[in-house]
Amino acid sequence: MSYHQGAAVETQTVQHRNITIRDAVEADLSAIVDIYNSTVPSRRITADTEPVSIESRFAWFEAHSPHDYPIWVAEQDDQVVGWISLQPFHDRPAYRATAEISIYVASGYRRQGVGQQLLSEAIARSPSLNLTTLLGLVFAQNEPSLRLLQRFGFQEWGFLPSVAQFDVGTCDLMILGRKVRP
Numbered sequence: 001m002s003y004h005q006g007a008a009v010e011t012q013t014v015q016h017r018n019i020t021i022r023d024a025v026e027a028d029l030s031a032i033v034d035i036y037n038s039t040v041p042s043r044r045i046t047a048d049t050e051p052v053s054i055e056s057r058f059a060w061f062e063a064h065s066p067h068d069y070p071i072w073v074a075e076q077d078d079q080v081v082g083w084i085s086l087q088p089f090h091d092r093p094a095y096r097a098t099a100e101i102s103i104y105v106a107s108g109y110r111r112q113g114v115g116q117q118l119l120s121e122a123i124a125r126s127p128s129l130n131l132t133t134l135l136g137l138v139f140a141q142n143e144p145s146l147r148l149l150q151r152f153g154f155q156e157w158g159f160l161p162s163v164a165q166f167d168v169g170t171c172d173l174m175i176l177g178r179k180v181r182p
Contacts, residue, residue, distance in 0.1 A: 019114060021121050024071035024083060029054055029061055031080035032073070035104045043166045044141045045104075063087070068129065069099060072121060074114050081109040084118040086126075089135055098133040099126070103145070115148050123152060126180040133179055139164065140172035154178040 024032065033054050039045035040052075064071045064085060074082040082105035089098040101122055105114045126134060136154055138145045158175030 018076055019081070019117055020075045021072050021117060022075065023066040024061070024064075024073045026061065028073050028080050028083075029057060032061075032071070032083050032104075033057055035080070035083065035106045038107050039104060043168050044139050044171065045145070047164050049166060070129070072118065074105075074109075074118055076109070081106045082114040082118055084122055086122060086129070086131070086134075089133075097131055098135060099129075099131050100135045100137060103148070111144070115145075116151075119148060119152050123178070123180055132181050133177060136176045138174050138176060140174050146174065146176070149176045149178075152178065 033052060036046065037051040040048050040050065043049075061071065063069070064087070069086045069088060071083060071085040073080045074084075082103070084101060084103045086099040086101055089095050089100050101119070103115050103118055105118075122134065126132075134154070135157070136145070136149045138149065140146070140159075154176040155178070156174055157177040160173040160175070162170035163173050164171040
């Protein structure tokens with residue numbers, strides 16, 4: 001059992017090639033933030049321009065639940081090597097069945113199938129979360145993430161030119177979507 005927002009919840013774990021995928025717990029937040037922060041300097045993965053603090057991510061973490069917009073971590077040898085979160089696409093009720101996904105993998109584990117395993121798990125478990133649609137918002141310059149989503153059947157549903165402005169220039173944002181059930 002793990003505890004989230006003060007309630008006992010069942011923790012599901014899935015084992016793949018020495019990778020365990022499980023519900024994130026508060027003790028994972030430091031690793032989640034470290035992995036996220038490792039992508040900030042590239043200016044092509046996240047729209048943050050400065051690293052985030054663990055304290056600044058507590059509310060974000062608490063807004064997730066294993067039963068409703070979860071965060072799952074990929075763990076290898078007792079180390080968090082990646083994570084995926086599902087969050088509401090929009091706060092209006094008609095969008096409840098649509099979730100935005102975010103996937104981050106530790107630098108030493110990229111291109112080793114961790115992201116694939118996390119995404120596969122999200123697609124498989126989405127119907128049990130009453131989700132029908134998954135969205136990925138990806139910078140057009142982030143080719144590895146675009147290829148990953150496309151490999152799993154995501155298609156381009158939108159394109160927003162030059163919407164992210166960095167000190168090194170602008171980035172286009174692509175919206176990729178996939179139905180996980182009708």
